[in-house]
Amino acid sequence: MINSNEIIEKLxxxxxTFSNDPKTDNVGKVIKNTDGVITASGLSRVGMGEIVxxxxxxxxxxxxxxxxxxxxxxxxxxxxxxxxxTVKSTGNLLSINVSDEILxxxxxxxxxxxxxxxKIEKGKSIPLERIAAGVIDREPVDTPLxxxxxxxxxxxxxxxxQRELIIGxxxxxxxxxxxxxxxxxxxxxxxxxxxxxxxVAIGQKQSTVAQIIQxxxxxxxxxxxxxxxxxxxxxxxQQYLAPYAGTSIAEYFMEKGxxxxxxxxxxxxxxxxxxxxxxxxxxxxxxxxxxxDIFYLHSRLLERSVKLNKDLGGGSITSFPIIETQAGDxxxxxxxxxxxxxxGQIFLQSDLFNSGIRPAINAGNSVSRIGGSAQxxxxxxIAGKTRLELAxxxxxxxxxxxxxxxxxxxxxxxxxxxxxxxxxxxSQYNPLSEAFQILSIxxxxxxxxxxxxxxxxxxxxxxxxxxxxxxxKNVIDLLASGxxxxxxxxxxxKKALEAFKNSFNKISxxxxx
Amino acid sequence: MTKKQIKDxxxxxxxxxxxxxxxTVEKLTDLLSRTQLKQYIIALKKYEEDxxxxxxxxxxxxxxxxxxxxxVFPNKKIVFDVDPSIITGMRVVNKDIISEYNLKNxxxxxxxxxxxxxx
Numbered sequence: 231m232i233n234s235n236e237i238i239e240k241l242x243x244x245x246x247t248f249s250n251d252p253k254t255d256n257v258g259k260v261i262k263n264t265d266g267v268i269t270a271s272g273l274s275r276v277g278m279g280e281i282v283x284x285x286x287x288x289x290x291x292x293x294x295x296x297x298x299x300x301x302x303x304x305x306x307x308x309x310x311x312x313x314x315x316t317v318k319s320t321g322n323l324l325s326i327n328v329s330d331e332i333l334x335x336x337x338x339x340x341x342x343x344x345x346x347x348x349k350i351e352k353g354k355s356i357p358l359e360r361i362a363a364g365v366i367d368r369e370p371v372d373t374p375l376x377x378x379x380x381x382x383x384x385x386x387x388x389x390x391x392q393r394e395l396i397i398g399x400x401x402x403x404x405x406x407x408x409x410x411x412x413x414x415x416x417x418x419x420x421x422x423x424x425x426x427x428x429x430v431a432i433g434q435k436q437s438t439v440a441q442i443i444q445x446x447x448x449x450x451x452x453x454x455x456x457x458x459x460x461x462x463x464x465x466x467x468q469q470y471l472a473p474y475a476g477t478s479i480a481e482y483f484m485e486k487g488x489x490x491x492x493x494x495x496x497x498x499x500x501x502x503x504x505x506x507x508x509x510x511x512x513x514x515x516x517x518x519x520x521x522x523d524i525f526y527l528h529s530r531l532l533e534r535s536v537k538l539n540k541d542l543g544g545g546s547i548t549s550f551p552i553i554e555t556q557a558g559d560x561x562x563x564x565x566x567x568x569x570x571x572x573x574g575q576i577f578l579q580s581d582l583f584n585s586g587i588r589p590a591i592n593a594g595n596s597v598s599r600i601g602g603s604a605q606x607x608x609x610x611x612i613a614g615k616t617r618l619e620l621a622x623x624x625x626x627x628x629x630x631x632x633x634x635x636x637x638x639x640x641x642x643x644x645x646x647x648x649x650x651x652x653x654x655x656x657s658q659y660n661p662l663s664e665a666f667q668i669l670s671i672x673x674x675x676x677x678x679x680x681x682x683x684x685x686x687x688x689x690x691x692x693x694x695x696x697x698x699x700x701x702x703k704n705v706i707d708l709l710a711s712g713x714x715x716x717x718x719x720x721x722x723x724k725k726a727l728e729a730f731k732n733s734f735n736k737i738s739x740x741x742x743x
Numbered sequence: 744m745t746k747k748q749i750k751d752x753x754x755x756x757x758x759x760x761x762x763x764x765x766x767t768v769e770k771l772t773d774l775l776s777r778t779q780l781k782q783y784i785i786a787l788k789k790y791e792e793d794x795x796x797x798x799x800x801x802x803x804x805x806x807x808x809x810x811x812x813x814x815v816f817p818n819k820k821i822v823f824d825v826d827p828s829i830i831t832g833m834r835v836v837n838k839d840i841i842s843e844y845n846l847k848n849x850x851x852x853x854x855x856x857x858x859x860x861x862x
Contacts, residue, residue, distance in 0.1 A: 237861065253848055255841040271789075272839030 256319040258300060260284070263311050266465050267293070267510045268302040276300060276319045279359055284308065285316045289340075291324045291467075294511050301511050303467040305340060326475050328482040329353030333426065336443060336457040339468050339475035344459055356478040358471060362533035369539040371573075374604045375425065375491060375548045378414030378661020379407060381591045381654045384613035384671055385620070386576055389604030390425070390489045391537025391546035395568055397553045397560060398578030402590050404552045406658050407576065408493040409442060411550065413449045414661035415491065419710065425548075426483050427455040428492040430476035433469050433499030436461045449659060469503035477534050480547045484536075487543035492535070496552035497528060501564045518563050525567050532571050560595070574598040587655060593620050606712030609664060612672045616650065619675075623647025642680070649679045652687040665709035666695050669723070678727055682734075694730050702726040744779050749786045756787065761794070761820070763787075795820040797836040801829050801845075 258272030268290060276282065280292045288307030292300055302317065305324075326341040327350050336345040339358075343349045371389035388394045396404045408429070415425040429446075431439045439459055446452040456479055460472035473494050480490040494500070501524060508521035516522050528551075535549040551572065553565050558580060560569065569575055574597045583590035602610050626644055630636060636644070653674045656662070662670075670691050673679060682690050699706055705726055708719045752771060758764045775783055796819045798804070798812060804823055812821055816837070826834070832845030 253843045253852065255843070257839050257841055274839050 258282075258317045260311055260313055260315040260317060261299065262313070263308070265506075265510045266304050266308065266467055267507070268304060268308070268311060268317070270300050270302060270317050271298065273300045273317065273319060277323075279323050281305075281320045281322050281324055282317050283320060284311055284318075286310055290317070293507070294513075303470075303507060304465070305467055305471075306342075323357045324359070324471070325355045325357045326478050327351065327353040328356050328479050332456050332479060334453045334455065336459060337475075338464070339458060339460055339471040341475070354482060356482055358474040358478050359530075360478065360481065360534065362530070363536045363538060363542075367536070367538055367542055369537050369544070370603065371537050371546075371600050372603050373489075373537075373546075374606060374609075375411075375489075376414055376417075376664055377407070377411035378417065378663070379410055379589060380656055380662060380667050380670060381589055381593065382407070382576060383605075383609065383664065383667055384654075385593050385617040386574065386591070386596045386598045387601065387604040387609070388548065388574075388598060389537075389600045390548050391535065392574070392598070392600050392604065393532050393535050393549045393551065393572040394598060395551050395553060395572040395575040396578070397555060397565060397569070397575050398590070399555055399558055399580050402578040402580060402583050403588060403658070404554070404578060405438075405442070405495055407578075407589055408495060408550050408552065409445065410659065410661050411491065412446065412455060412493070413451045413659060415454065416449070416451050417661065417663050423489050424454060425489045425491050426480075427451070428458065428476050428480050428490060429455060430458045430460075430473050430492065430494050432460055432472050432494065432496060433462050433503065434459075434495065436463065445659065466503040466506040469500060470507055473497070473500055473531050477531060477547070481534065484538065484545035484547050485543060487545045489545060490547045492547060492549045494531075494549065494551045496554050497568060498552075498554045498564055501527065520563065524564070525571075528564075528568055529571050532568075573600055587651060588658075589656060591654075593617055594624065606664065607714040608668055608709055608712050611715055612668050612675065616671055616675065620647065620650055623650065645680060646674070646677070648684055649682070649687055650674050652684055653679070653691060655688065663710065664712070665706045668709045668715075669695065669698060669705075672723065673727060678731065690734060693734060694727070697730045697733070698726050701729070744782065749779075749782050752783060753786045753790045793838055794818075795822055797822050797824060799824045799826040799829060799834040799836070801825070801827050801831050 256273055256275040258270040260268055260270050262269040273282070273292075276292050276295070278292055278295060282290050282292060282302055284290065284307075286307060288304055288311060290302035290304045290308065293303045294301035304311075326339070328341075329350055329352060331350055331353070335343065335347065335350070338344055341350060371391040373390045374383075375388045375390045375392070376383055377388060382388065386394075396407055398404050412427040412429065415427055418424055429442065431442075439457070439461060443452070443457055446455055458472055458476040458479070460468040476492055476494070480492045483490050501520065504524065504527050505520050509515060509519065513521045516524070532549060532551060535547040537546040538544060551568055553568050555562060555565055559565070560577065575595075577592045577595040578590045579592040580590070582592060598604065605613070623644065623646070626640060627647065630640075630644060653670050673694065679687055679690065702722060705719065705722045709715070756764055756767050756771065771783065772780060796816050798821055800823065803825060804812070809821070829845040829847045834845055835842045
């Protein structure tokens with residue numbers, strides 16, 4: 231408890247150090263207030279991205295510097311601003327206060343609390359706009375980020391420090407994939423680094439965001455997650471700044487050596503918000519009325535997702551930007567921009583979704599440019615041929631529709647492919663650990679499911695996991711270690727599976743009776 | 744009307760002793776359209792702001808103080824304003840730069856420092 235004498239002593243010291251230099255303010259006057267953008271005269275010394283304060287205590291950030299006027303986007307308040315009101319520069323860049331207390335919180339891009347708790351006042355002030363780490367500061371991506379989704383972890387593996395785009399039409403499960411990835415981080419082994427998660431909601435409905443937050447709480451994943459919200463009812467300025475605020479929070483943790491996963495949901499709405507601001511500012515409009523620097527908007531954001539080298543702490547930011555397409559058109563302007571920036575994409579297709587394949591991932595159009603470097607040796611050895619087999623199955627399936635007679639080998643390949651598709655289906659909010667994923671993929675790849683009916687495959691998988699976990703725990707532990715699968719482990723797996731299949735077949739027969 | 748034309752109009756509105764010529768201004772107001780008049784008024788206000796400096800003091804300035812200020816701003820018209828709230832010292836407003844050389848500002852800074860750093 232600081233007593234009065236101590237405070238007075240500190241004040242006296244402060245008075246002694248007060249310099250004789252005068253305080254200089256740079257002021258201006260509001261000329262125009264249009265759609266959240268203020269045009270002001272004066273402010274001759276203000277810089278780009280500097281925070282300004284209006285006479286009614288509203289804040290704004292400088293967005294355009296013209297010869298005689300300055301354009302300012304309003305961040306908070308601003309409803310009562312009129313022509314002639316004064317505006318003062320602060321000399322500070324737009325930043326957000328971050329500390330460890332931000333985990334488990336819901337904030338807006340300014341760092342204001344939206345969950346009813348106290349605002350984070352103390353902490354490190356991180357600017358929203360920052361230059362990404364240079365080439366020398368980086369390290370190749372070699373640590374897996376497990377999403378818990380079989381289709382992704384086997385065929386489109388994501389590494390810590392990678393940018394993997396999730397792209398598809400509305401309602402196909404893009405957000406579901408991202409949320410499952412966040413939930414799966416609670417299953418991190420004690421030997422691995424905990425992944426801190428940040429979910430940035432841009433232009434989303436408040437009800438949707440509330441559901442997501444509740445789901446994260448119910449799954450016990452909220453304590454390591456931060457939610458940054460700029461909803462549909464928030465201004466275009468807030469929606470524009472939200473991803474940068476989220477990235478600044480991620481960089482705080484990354485620079486402490488932590489691994490971070492950030493989801494931008496979604497960058498299409500982010501582009502719309504930036505287009506709105508640019509049009510109001512009368513910047514020249516280009517293709518589809520987007521401003522000329524729309525690519526730079528996303529490239530400078532996503533370039534901040536890095537894996538730092540060990541000298542800088544070895545932290546990383548993995549990002550999942552989400553883009554919404556119309557009618558599956560991945561050749562649209564914003565979609566192609568972001569595809570060219572990211573290190574791969576997960577493409578969700580409506581045909582697959584409608585035919586019951588969920589997650590509706592099109593393995594053909596999806597890619598991870600990091601590839602096997604982001605997989606453990608165990609997973610790589612088992613999942614190596616899955617993608618190829620699936621591609622061959624798809625080609626054969628199209629051919630088989632012609633109705634011609636097929637040879638035995640083709641039929642068995644078709645049947646194997648159907649079972650592979652079935653095993654890759656996964657329910658929402660049900661991420662699987664790597665050990666169980668390896669078991670499932672190994673099982674289908676080795677023909678263990680060839681004599682199981684397709685409608686029983688999912689039940690088989692579920693019961694097989696429970697059986698192996700209860701009776702062959704050592705196999706699970708060996709697979710979870712990530713080390714290359716030895717012959718002895720494979721034999722154990724075969725033994726476990728045979729034992730389970732016997733009991734499964736017996737039960738199936740009894741059910742039929 | 745271009746910016747340069749408006750600027751030329753503003754310059755011609757002034758007499759040789761740098762004071763505004765009322766007759767010229769009245770003649771111009773009859774000739775300009777509403778939009779042009781608005782632009783002219785804005786330019787006139789800016790011109791006045793640019794060529795004058797507002798100095799706020801707690802009491803009327805002494806002759807010495809006036810002389811020193813004229814040396815600091817030789818090409819500008821100095822307008823004095825009495826504002827007892829600044830307690831002592833002065834506030835100088837030169838175009839869009841406000842320089843605070845007064846006790847009120849020092850005390851305000853102290854209050855802000857205490858508020859930010861102590862609960």
